[in-house]
Amino acid sequence: MDRTMTAVTVGERARLGDPGSEEAWLDEGGFYTSRRWTVSQEGDRGFRTAYLVGRDEATGRTDGLVPFHTVSGGDSNPLYNEATLLGGAPAVQVLAGSRTGYDNRVLLRPGLSDADRGRLMTALCDRLLERADEQGARHVSWWYLPEREARELAALPGFATVATPCPPSASVRPRGASFDEHVAALPASRRSLVRRDLKRLAGGGYRSRSVTADPAALEAYAPLVVQVQARHGEELDEEGAVRYLRRCLSIGSGDDVVITEVLASDGRTAAFALGIVHGRTLYMRVFGCDYAAGHGTHGEYFEATVYGPLRLAMERRLDAVHLGVTSYRAKSLRGAELRPRRAVLMARSDQDLPAPAPDWSFLGDDERFLAGASSEVIPC
Template identity: 80%
Template sequence: MDDTLTPFVVGERSHLGPSGADTSWLDEGGFYSSRRWTVSQEGDRGFDTAYLVARDEASGRTGALVPFHTASGGDSNPLYNETTLLGYTPDVQVLAGSRTGYDNRVLIGPGLSGADRTRLLTALCDRLLERAEERGAGHVSWWYLPEEEADALAALPGFATVATPCLPTAVVRPRGASFDEHVAALPGSRRSLVRRDLKRLAGGGYRSRSVAADPAGLERYAPLVVQVQARHGEELSEEGAIRYLRRCLSIGGGDGATGDGEGVTDDGRGAAGADVVITEVLDEHDRPAAFALGIVHGRTLHMRVFGCDYAAGHGTSGEYFEATVYGPLRLALERGLDAVHLGVTSYRAKSLRGAELHARRTLFMSRTDRRLPVPAPDWGFLGDDERFLAGASSEVLPC
């Protein structure tokens, strides 16, 4: 296919450049398809990241962007490894769009007609498959797409596609103008559970607060992250935990180290308008018993890291939900945010505390003359989550 569209030309880049006024729409699709997040994942877990960009050469206007990520054997994270969905491990995996974060979008500019969108996406996907074939892959996969975006890709002419459900995303939306009003608006059984959680926390002498992340104070949280990872069977040093927390600040704008040249202010807020917040759960002596780090992007707070001091006897009085759900929800209400994004897994516990589950799909795409992979999903390693989802179709919303 001819890569030249009027007025767009499809090209390839190894890195994203500085943001501009004409590309602000790239960040409006969501945090996990934003430039800051995408750039932060370059080289992560052995993936090689490149970008297909459609630009108007006369005006310099960007019409579309498709990040794609290539690795031999795939991701060590089974929630983003084709092995989980196909039952075998492809020699090379090429993932399109967002590669982590459990949300994905097709990034195409506003103002295009339906026909122009189709032509532009077709040209991008044609080049994407060409690049995948050059790297030894016969197909590409788009993970964690909303159903309507998976349908739009499947409707493009000239490609073979097959979609399969992947894990839904969990989101809590404020109900009412205050936290008390939110709790009162929950269905009866869920309202009672939340109130029991809060009573247990108060009885244990716990309180919480949300503060702007301070780069100079991250060391205090590292041991708590290490303990959580150990419970999941993963080894992590305190130095590694500090590096990851600092990386989260760079994504949110906390130190400007995203390669886009944007500066920061002293309160942990980046020039891109994202900021990093830590919700601390403090014991009766005002020592951190648990914490969660979240990044505000647009009108949503995205929860990224949880830590707990199990060694000091914490973690049995609802500290997890205070750090990851209740405290962040109070912050969202104070700031007038629309939602708290809780990611994936722990679905039953999150649903019982007011979270909505939004369906997501993985779409496999190949050329029509190639054999399309046949999905054979196996989420059995998730245990309770897999069993909950198997019987909770009414809990999962269509988009």
């Protein structure tokens, strides 16, 4: 039975800081809604970030948090720009929750009753729309929500909402106590493909290792990141790559930031991937490859981003390696599970929302996964 609903106060912070160790639950929803990741993104790509905080009036305890990010015109990343969803970008966009990383959550204290959850979410969303209106936005958008939380937002009284699919989230989980056991436990077609990948790598003289990221070594990785970005049609210089890698190191602590290197037969780094451990998951963030030296054709990508990180996850007894979005067929054929994500647009109930007209054609073959058309997408 629900307990009596508490009164809610919604305040605002310009910066997050550390609300206190008793609020560690704020970090338990996943890396991309954690405080250390969110704070690290403040000011990135011209976004202005602030925070709505919902508190129990009787105790002053923080029971909910909504980061929100405002930008004029939109994000240069089409995977987070409303132009992709609506066919055109509003003059001002307000994104709620996470705005990078392709995963999102509504941050409410675990253990709240259903009534208190609804009351708190309503209060937070009411204030969120008020702030959006002050900044010239007629609605807000929540990107990459699990289906359960998208439904919960849509059920709130007093708001108009519309939901549309986002690219699903990909992750791979260890099967067995060792990497060999994991491969043996895969379905036959996937097992065969993984073994071919590994055979190609060995035949090319490649090996891999996972190491704790060393700040003094970052400049050596930067040219490999630049080459990958150039293949995707994005301009990035080595200085910018070093800045981004340093930012990744600033997010972690101790041995949380790890790099899987794929080494060529001469011992030089042919490819690498950087990941950050949060909770019991390794989140992959950056891939680089030395295409100019002739690498990239022997499965180096999958060794750096899937197989090597999975071995590390097993060594550390982690639950999963988070692989982000896109390249779904290749990832699922190597054992990844895909979970659907949705974007929710929200406005006042007396306002009309724009009708979604999503265009994910730039994703190529990945577009079919948006509607859950693939058998690899797991409902949640």
